[in-house]
Amino acid sequence: MVVGAGITGLSAAAAARDLGLSVTVIDDARPTGATNAAAGMLAPFSEAILGDAELGSQMLEAFSMWDSWRRGVNVADDLFELVPTYFAPGTFGDRQEILRWSRDAGVPLEPHGELLRGPLEAVTSPRELLRHLQDQLAQSGVVFEHGEVAGVTEKDSSVIVTFNDDATLRGDAAIIATGASSVLASDALAIRPVRGSLVILSGPTREHSHVTRVLRHGRSLYIIRRRSGEVVIGATSVETSVNIAEAGELQLLLSDAIDACPELREMAFREVRTGLRPTATSNTLDCRVSPQGLFLQLAGHYRHGVLMAPLSYRTAQEFLS
Numbered sequence: 001m002v003v004g005a006g007i008t009g010l011s012a013a014a015a016a017r018d019l020g021l022s023v024t025v026i027d028d029a030r031p032t033g034a035t036n037a038a039a040g041m042l043a044p045f046s047e048a049i050l051g052d053a054e055l056g057s058q059m060l061e062a063f064s065m066w067d068s069w070r071r072g073v074n075v076a077d078d079l080f081e082l083v084p085t086y087f088a089p090g091t092f093g094d095r096q097e098i099l100r101w102s103r104d105a106g107v108p109l110e111p112h113g114e115l116l117r118g119p120l121e122a123v124t125s126p127r128e129l130l131r132h133l134q135d136q137l138a139q140s141g142v143v144f145e146h147g148e149v150a151g152v153t154e155k156d157s158s159v160i161v162t163f164n165d166d167a168t169l170r171g172d173a174a175i176i177a178t179g180a181s182s183v184l185a186s187d188a189l190a191i192r193p194v195r196g197s198l199v200i201l202s203g204p205t206r207e208h209s210h211v212t213r214v215l216r217h218g219r220s221l222y223i224i225r226r227r228s229g230e231v232v233i234g235a236t237s238v239e240t241s242v243n244i245a246e247a248g249e250l251q252l253l254l255s256d257a258i259d260a261c262p263e264l265r266e267m268a269f270r271e272v273r274t275g276l277r278p279t280a281t282s283n284t285l286d287c288r289v290s291p292q293g294l295f296l297q298l299a300g301h302y303r304h305g306v307l308m309a310p311l312s313y314r315t316a317q318e319f320l321s
């Protein structure tokens with residue numbers, strides 16, 4: 001049984017299916033799911049510039065595995081696109097800061113007009129990735145059940161999933177991938193929610209996608225321009241479990257993005273996406289096996305759960321093998 005059908009749960013379900021196990025995925029489609037809100041950057045270099053060493057090495061490993069993991073789980077080719085990343089400093093001080101980060105992280109940047117260009121990274125589309133994985137899994141016999149899980153326990157060599165209406169489901173093993181919400185009586189990973197919001201615009205189609213990382217007066221944001229014309233501006237970061245974006249945070253995000261790229265002003269507004277990032281104290285992917293060894297809690301993916309999908313898949317396979 002896999003509880004949670006975000007990118008972590010579906011990666012775990014694919015791992016279990018590939019081991020030849022019968023798999024049931026349970027999810028209640030709550031609106032706080034982080035994967036539905038995610039931007040889809042697979043960006044170990046740009047994020048390593050901002051992150052710590054352990055996170056950097058997990059991200060680099062996940063990035064090196066992503067394309068072959070994608071092929072292994074039959075995700076379509078157009079859901080992985082290599083893209084250039086440009087850094088756009090707002091002021092001289094911001095430029096010095098970016099250069100200092102790049103030196104500290106050991107990630108080289110090349111001058112590109114007024115911008116700086118980083119190593120090639122990649123983008124995917126998280127919503128399409130979820131849809132695609134779900135279809136693939138369903139076609140290969142994985143069962144999907146809708147329901148809100150209230151708890152997961154171990155008894156007599158079985159795992160028991162209890163739903164909110166007291167119905168139960170019994171299985172040999174479970175993987176809990178409920179993101180920022182906990183279904184365990186005691187959550188050893190101490191996952192906390194960090195809300196993130198994105199603004200989606202639509203502009204002209206283009207031949208290739210690219211990403212711009214903006215630093216303006218110390219505030220950082222990113223702008224993804226997809227081939228389809230979709231423009232993603234993100235992301236805010238607020239320590240809260242309230243999944244509603246505030247006008248002020250969106251105003252700041254949009255005004256910084258438009259100051260950096262004035263042509264965004266003319267683009268059509270499409271939507272705001274908001275989700276709760278599952279965050280561990282270490283800010284890294286973390287996992288915990290239950291006392292009898294029958295279930296695994298897999299969480300803490302924070303800003304990088306889409307990038308980390310191959311590591312979630314591998315961790316699930318190691319647990320189930």
Ligand SMILES: Cc1cc2nc3c(=O)[nH]c(=O)nc-3n(C[C@H](O)[C@H](O)[C@H](O)COP(=O)(O)OP(=O)(O)OC[C@H]3O[C@@H](n4cnc5c(N)ncnc54)[C@H](O)[C@@H]3O)c2cc1C
Pocket residue numbers: 003004005006007008009026027028029030031032033034035036037038039040041042147148149150177178179180181182183195196197198234235236273274275276277278299301302303304305306307308
């Ligand atoms: C604005 C934003 C931008 C982001 N951008 C990126 C990015 O560019 N690249 C990247 O790699 N990562 C990005 N992330 C981070 C990434 O989205 C998360 O790390 C990742 O999606 C976590 O996936 P998950 O499956 O663990 O959790 P979730 O996607 O939150 O999935 C958890 C699932 O569990 C279900 N669930 C929860 N509780 C219960 C329950 N009691 N019963 C039944 N079901 C339950 C929910 O309905 C949900 O479907 C971003 C996040 C945000 C918010």
